[in-house]
Amino acid sequence: MLRTLTQEINPVYKKLVRFISENRINPMSIGLRLRIAQLQLPLTVPYRLAFGEQKRFDVILVGLRDEQGKAGWGEATILPGYTDETVEGAWAFAKEAAHVCHTASDIRRMASSAAKKSPFAASAFLTALDWLDNHPALRRTGRFPLLGTINGKAETPDLLAQEIETLIAAGYTTLKVKIGWDVDRDLKQVETVQSVAGGRAKLRIDGNQGYTRDQAIAFLSRLNPADVELVEQPCAAGDWDSAIAAKRASGVPMMLDESIYTVDDISRAASLKCADYIKLKLMKLGNLDSLARGLKMISDNGMTAVLGNGVASDLGCWMEIAAALGTVSTAGEMNGFLKTPVRILKPPLHTEGADVVLDGKPFSIDENAVVAHAVARAGNWPWDEAA
Numbered sequence: 001m002l003r004t005l006t007q008e009i010n011p012v013y014k015k016l017v018r019f020i021s022e023n024r025i026n027p028m029s030i031g032l033r034l035r036i037a038q039l040q041l042p043l044t045v046p047y048r049l050a051f052g053e054q055k056r057f058d059v060i061l062v063g064l065r066d067e068q069g070k071a072g073w074g075e076a077t078i079l080p081g082y083t084d085e086t087v088e089g090a091w092a093f094a095k096e097a098a099h100v101c102h103t104a105s106d107i108r109r110m111a112s113s114a115a116k117k118s119p120f121a122a123s124a125f126l127t128a129l130d131w132l133d134n135h136p137a138l139r140r141t142g143r144f145p146l147l148g149t150i151n152g153k154a155e156t157p158d159l160l161a162q163e164i165e166t167l168i169a170a171g172y173t174t175l176k177v178k179i180g181w182d183v184d185r186d187l188k189q190v191e192t193v194q195s196v197a198g199g200r201a202k203l204r205i206d207g208n209q210g211y212t213r214d215q216a217i218a219f220l221s222r223l224n225p226a227d228v229e230l231v232e233q234p235c236a237a238g239d240w241d242s243a244i245a246a247k248r249a250s251g252v253p254m255m256l257d258e259s260i261y262t263v264d265d266i267s268r269a270a271s272l273k274c275a276d277y278i279k280l281k282l283m284k285l286g287n288l289d290s291l292a293r294g295l296k297m298i299s300d301n302g303m304t305a306v307l308g309n310g311v312a313s314d315l316g317c318w319m320e321i322a323a324a325l326g327t328v329s330t331a332g333e334m335n336g337f338l339k340t341p342v343r344i345l346k347p348p349l350h351t352e353g354a355d356v357v358l359d360g361k362p363f364s365i366d367e368n369a370v371v372a373h374a375v376a377r378a379g380n381w382p383w384d385e386a387a
Contacts (some may be wrong), residue, residue: 006167032107032132034098035063035379037370038091041313041340042157048151048178049081049208057340059088060094061370062124064107064132065381069299072132073365075315075344076124076283077336082208083120090121091376097125098379104129111286119261119282119284123183126287129320137288140325143355146338147204147331148172149310154185154192164196171353174202174229174331176310180210183219194226203227204331207234209258213242220250230277233257255279255306263290263297266358270301279306279333282320291323308333318363321349321356334355 012358039059044379047054059074078087093114101107107129111122131138152160167175177193179186190205197203205228211219216234217264223231230253235242237258247254256269261284269275278298285291291307298305307328308320314337326334337349350357 031067031102032104033065033379033381034101035065035381036094036098036377037061037374038087038094038376039313039344039370039373040375041342041373043339044341045151045339047149047292047311047339049180054079054311057311057336059314060087060090060121061197061315061365062094062098062128062342063365063379063381064125064128066132070132071365072128072130073315074124074126074128074131075313076120076122077309077312077316078120078269079311083116083355085120090118093118093121094203095378101125106131115286119286123283123286127282127316130288130319135288136291137322138319139360140322141358141360142325143330143357144321144324144354145173145331145355146242146308147174147176147333148201148354149176149335149339150178151195154189155332157192160192161196164193168197168200171355172201173354174204176206178208179207179219180207180234183211183222186217186219187222190228191224191342194224197227199227201227201330202229204229204232204255206232206257209233209236209361211235213239213245216242216246217249220246220252223250223252225252228252229253232277232279240268243269244272247274253277260284266294266297266301266303270303275303276328277304277306279308281307281309281314282316282323283309288319288323292327295323295327304330306330306333308335309337310334310336312336313340314343314349315365317356318349318358320343322358325358342369342373 011367039061041057041059043055057077062074064072078085080086097110101110107125111126114122152163157352177190211234213235232255234246253276256275257279260278266278266312269278280294282291285294295305305328307324309316317337320334343365345363
């Protein structure tokens, strides 16, 4: 009889084990403790964008701890002008979530309800769950190339040339050029970079929504296509008609970034045929599984994916690099961690030239760095307890 009972139980047990494994569930974890922090990370040099110069990163950091003491972390860096979210609103959301969420189900339910209004803030909680669950993507190893961002101006050609030469010497083969201020000056900026780079690097030109439709068409119609990989988001995120007009006027490939928040936006870009490239960011898609689905959808619709957030700490950059390994063929934009001297991860991300190298060793959070740069902290997992 015992043998018969064992035979009946074993298939059920195996199904339970398989379900737990496939869903990355910790069967011993019933409740979660949370801690959150609002960080201000200074930038080494101001970051020039069409909608304003940035001197720091405003980061919402989320930590989760299960009943076995295992921890997971996630971040959202709020950039007003890029997203409709504000630092104050994201912090208010994080405090509410830390107060009412006690399980992974609570977090997923609240994040789902906030996906449209506060996608960045919600992603900090969802990616902390990805870390806590030891998501397979975060176990990947390998090296991934980043692009180099140019901050210099054509008005100071010697300094600009020095910056470009330094990036190329370091191994960068894709360079990002910011535009979106004035068509004539922007064209001069691109021409200067093309002249100095001299075919040694591809140029990714980013408008950050700075142009009207007429300005975008004027810029694209006069742009020298030499070495230009693509032009990114010259017009407002919600202006799909201008995206179509810009694509028709352009002699180089076009990419959408700010217009893309969900997989529905990817489908819309494909149906309108207004983009050759689509850029995704983990903070907009929510978690690693949603990001993977988005990357696949881009490819399935005949477009090319670009991945990465240039405004994020090393925590968010690491997750995007891991997600990109083996799935993304273009240079990554997850170089925000290189813009600030502050490192949240221990050990720091390892770079070799323009590449980030992941060796599979586990990361933890540098609590001293968090405390040093926190302007607010909260949660029911006390900050005086070690992570």
